[in-house]
Amino acid sequence: MRILFVCLGNICRSPIADGWMRHKVASENLKWVIDSAGTESYHVGEAPHPQSQRVCRENGLDISGLRARQFRASDFEQFDLIYAMSSDVLEEIRQLAGPRIKSGQLRLFLDEDPQTQGQSVTDPWYGPPEGYDAVFQVIAQGGEAIFQTCLLADRAR
Ligand code: 4NP
Secondary structure (H helix, E strand, C coil): CEEEEEECCCCCHHHHHHHHHHHHHHHCCCCCEEEEEECCCCCCCCCCCHHHHHHHHHCCCCCCCCCCCECCCCHHHHCCEEEECCHHHHHHHHHHHHHHCCCCCEEEHHHHCHHHCCCCCCCHHHCCCHHHHHHHHHHHHHHHHHHHHHHHHHHCC
């Protein structure tokens, strides 16, 4: 499985999802490809936001080596599943993609868990440091649901 997580800047939300899933996949001895990107270019080349790094570190994850990159159209060929962290990001990717998207390839991050379907991961960029702790919990829960979905898809191939 090749899974991409996308937010706006690729410094707050999607690096947490990226780091969480890399860790999960490694602990399960799976050889999946995990990556993240942003629809905007403002932070290209930057490490994840210090608060995203902190909350990951406090939860046993090191995301300090990740670097922001911009989403590109070729990602539709490189990844089986593309998860948008929020509905605005999903819409932006849909418009960039046009007919390139395969059915079911582009999804909303919180859609795999019936309890959070249709919801967006709040952008912590505009809020206080504690916002990153709440976002981590939401991403970890959504990540579990995504992992189970991908495990089934992988086994069905
Ligand atoms: P992210 O958060 O999309 O979760 O990485 C943001 C980071 C930076 C900006 C917006 C959102 N920005 O406007 O620079």
